[in-house]
Amino acid sequence: MAERVVPEPLRRRRKPTKQGTVLSERVIVETALRLVGQHGAEALTVRRLGAALGADPSALYRYFRNTDDLLLAIADELIGRAQHGWQPTGDWRTDLCELGLRVHASYQAHPQAALLAAHRTTGRDNEMRAVEMILGVLRSAGFRDPEAVRIYHAFVDQALAFAALDAAALAMPAPAQAADLKVWQVRYGGLDAGTHPHIAATVRLLAAEMPLSGYPFALELLLDAVAARLPGAGAGAGAGAGAGAEAG
Structure with a gap:
């Protein structure tokens, strides 16, 4: 164009x-x-x-x-769909968790488009609204601006990275998806415990887990880390440790 x-x-x-x-x-x-x-x-x-x-x-x-301008509009549409119907609860962790899962789900609903658009910065209305919402959640939780920006960066990049990774898997032809699953079931399942004891001990769990998205658990891990960085988050733990030491 x-x-x-x-x-x-x-x-x-x-x-x-x-x-x-x-x-x-x-x-x-x-x-x-x-x-x-x-x-x-x-x-x-x-x-x-x-x-x-x-x-x-x-x-x-x-x-x-041009077509790149259209691609940015597509990316912004996916971001907008993730926000549709979302209402803040006032609990920062609940709100970030739902927003992350919504973004991921929006891209997974359109995996081919996600492959093209997940890495783009649109500068359009839906993206700006999302940035404003996420920063608002973090600042309202008590994070100072430099920390809020760093957490925003990690939060968004994690969601979009998993969105692109999982979209790539979903966009593969069905035979290729089945072949990947078979690797876990057959190739890994056939490894000898003498040479690969840890894989042999967990291979059934691996075969069940690996076809799934790792994003929900990764998001929980990130939010745990964010919670530990809240101003004053370590005060209670520190006081308890000191009291225990004195009692001992």
Whole structure:
């Protein structure tokens, strides 16, 4: 696409396309999400989008500067879907846990798009709203700004890294997914306890655990670490330890 996007107030087109669709940024993004889900990254072209929408490909220039601009809109849409219906409880840990799981689930619902978009910074409304919410949770919990920013960074990067990793697994063809599972069941399951005693002792657990996402447990571990860094979090433990030492 060329960089000739038309500002929102100047988009006068209300005539339906050949398929009866009235073009809008949302309609284009939803169509792009569907096409990427069906055909992968190669579907993200002006020609294929135009055909799917029943519109001249040049019409998309009124909404997006280029395909990268459209990709950022797709990423922002996934972030927005993660926020839909979320309400803060006032408990920082509960709120961060739900937000993390929501972001991860939103990307897993569209694994092909997640592969393209999980690493992007959109600078769009939904992303800015998410940044504001997460920082608000952390600052309200009592973290000072430098610490809140570092925790925000770790929290978001963990969620998006797992989103991309798990999306890659989901996007694999079914035979490849089955082959990966078989490695744990057969290859690892057949290892001799004399040479690999720890694997042999846990192989059934490994075969059950490894096909699952590690994100929920990793998120709990991160939140445990965050809780330990709350201002005053160690005061109680320190006082108890001192009292015990004196009593001994």
